[in-house]
Amino acid sequence: MKLEQWFKNNTWDDYFAKFEEKCKGRYEEIFDRCGGSLMIESLNTGGNSPKPVGCPNHHGKTNSNYVAKVKFKGVSRPFNDYAIGCCNTCGTKSGIFHLRWLRGDSKMKETLNAIRIGMGWSWGYILDEPLLDKEMTAKEREAFLLKENTRKELAEQQRRQREEEAKKKDLQRANFIQAKNRELFDTCLPLNHPNSLPAVKYFLSRGIDVLTMPELTRHIRFSPGYEVFASGVKYDGLYMSIVSKIINGAGELLYWHRIVIDEHGNKMKPHTVVNNEKVFGPSKIKGSAIPGLDNSNRGIKPFKPFLVQGVSEGLEVALSVRYMTGLPVDSATDAVSMENWLPQDGVKVVLIFEDYDRPNDQHPNDGGRGAAAGENLCEKLLEKGILPIRLSPPFEIPQNSKSVDWNDVIANFGSHELPKSVKEWKQLEEDIAQLELFDINALNYLNDKYEFNIA
Template identity: 25%
Template sequence: MKTKEEARRQAYEREREITNTLLRNLRGRWGEVLSALIPGLQAAVDAGHRKKVQCPISDHGGGKRTSSASGNTPHASAPRRRVEPDFRIAKDFDSTGGCHCTCNNEMGNGFRVLMARFGCSFMEAKQMVIDHLGGRITTNHLPPPTPIKTPNKEEIAQQDALIRTRLERTWNTTLSPSDARSEPMRNWFEARGLGSPQGLSNLRFHPALPYVDYDTGEYLGKFPAQVALLQHIDGTPVTVHRTYLSPDGRRKADVPMARKAESHTSDRDPSGAAVHLDRHTHRVLAVGEGLESSIAARRLVEDLGIPMWSTLDANGMRNLILPDWAEILIVFGDRDRAMAGQASSYQLVEAARKTGRRATALLPPFAIPEGEKSIDWNDVVMTMGVEAARAIMQLQQWRSRLKQVLRETERLNSRRQVQA
């Protein structure tokens, strides 16, 4: 007679085999399956992994502003012109069903996409797929799946060469923020309440960067752009991120997606990389999400000499690889209605603590404004100004605690040196 433990183990093995069989049979079919189960997902499948569309998983609680009202006052409220697309299928979507979106960082396969969309368990998501297949875990009764193209080494090498040339051309034609021709970038900083861009590393200005609409392939012209360099912890460049600006730089350019990351070569995975706004090392590292939010947070701690890095988005925050010299981590996270910013901030903190580091996350101390999907540290600085923001009790308490920790560790290190 089977014991309860044996029965449980057999049930587990049976479910695992069902899952593995489904995963094998769904290769090349995730598009048709998920599109049938999730209204609106077909648009993402049609767009491909390089293009973002409106998210069929969540409405995110509204849209982030994409242009300012008048462009003349840094604190003027800006109307929402359009909701910037957030959602795209993963590069390996045909094989895994995975997707990317700011509303959820855990959609690495089709089952997790269903879990995110319907708020259900893994077993419920798996049953939805089985029901769609007519109660089967095989797909022999269906038409042949979409062929999955095997990467061709020569094609990859040619594509990498084109990407590398484009990246080098873009970065090599940028200007220093102090250049007279970089006035639009300085105006952008002024409009965001960020002071001067001078002194920031890996952040430059391009006076006329071409813009191509991903959705239509249409060339829309050349625009001023803020260009940021994404790097791994050893300084290896990965790709660039572009923020297209209006001619005077006081608002974003009137284009479908004003913020766009460039492609990267096959040997430069952006996972774990960041924009190193400071090059110097310190026992403490500060990390923010978006560029403007990170720069705003940097203004709040620059008197402490702490280097700041930007991960650009929540997914970058979650996957950031920390340098060995960072003993203490402070994460300036975003506050999102969909909780993606909060979740990624705490995930990074937890990952840092597992390596023996001290780590904490600081979120904006305000509620998300009605009609907006999030609030970040740039919103705080724009609302209060740098000096008033520095006086926030949450920040003051953290600064006091940090100074105490640094003093304690210095005394401990001195004792160790004496004993040695």
């Protein structure tokens, strides 16, 4: 039997389905042998939490954005079965389509041929049709299947071994990070402690009186002195910092967020000397994530919402809106985390306090990365039946700045420029509580009353 004859009774879809069936459970071997070893590099360096490698699309210019996935949206997705890979810019790819993209094949046929040849598979094996392998005797076919099964088992064994080792490494790493976290937290004081004045001043200079918010104490504190270690650099001496806990949806600590400040409450950069030259680090730093925890829906989350909740990137935005209006606002702390964020269960309306960034190559639209994060979060919430209201700060980006945020607006104009939906969020929440149905009529009513400006 020839392949052309097989196609008389089968479609391309049948063919592709058979191919996929054979690849499932073999993707690690396939990527390794058929031009996808970059993903294997990502898998091998990290085990249960693969490490990013350079995305082939960016010619290795950026080095931290393409990574193999063994979990997807919180669900276990072994690479061997799903072959999921994700680049922050190119998006998520899976299975044979992923390999095709990685190899840069213009036609699927090229990718499938590469798999068939690379894996040493016969047409009869792939399509479960011995008649296609007429050059093979029954005995040879039996031997081939036996060899194939042994290979499969061996690869499976190696995978299990690697996962075991990765688990051990993860545990060691988790213990180390937790010990370091405890060291830092042991230095921390509540914001209302007399020695925490630098932190109080930092927020006061941004129009926020944190002493009126005792609920912060379990989430945000002040460290009068602790070492700073960031991106592999250890900076000289000890630094004062505002320390916030970044937790996941289940309330587990993932890592900390620190703002390095001086005794007057001014932001400062940690410094050290490398090769006789003074080098400065970032004033805002994050700790290493504890391995093995679900890091979706992460953020600084000091407040308990009911039906209406806000979210921002920056901590200062969250606290200034809270201070001005009492609205519970989470700080996701960065754009990617904003896209991963979710409101607390039961929340019906989310007010998204977007940053307004200068557009760049990767985010060329108005509002840049900040607006893109707001838009992506908005789409995700709509899918979940939650009403998102995007709020962009009504403020020009100053010439020497890259962005503005809602804290800039509030620090300059107080609550005056806040939208009606924010200023009257309590009434909005009461109105929602009274609704029998959260349907289109209700939406139109709220849209008019609170000026959501939803088209």
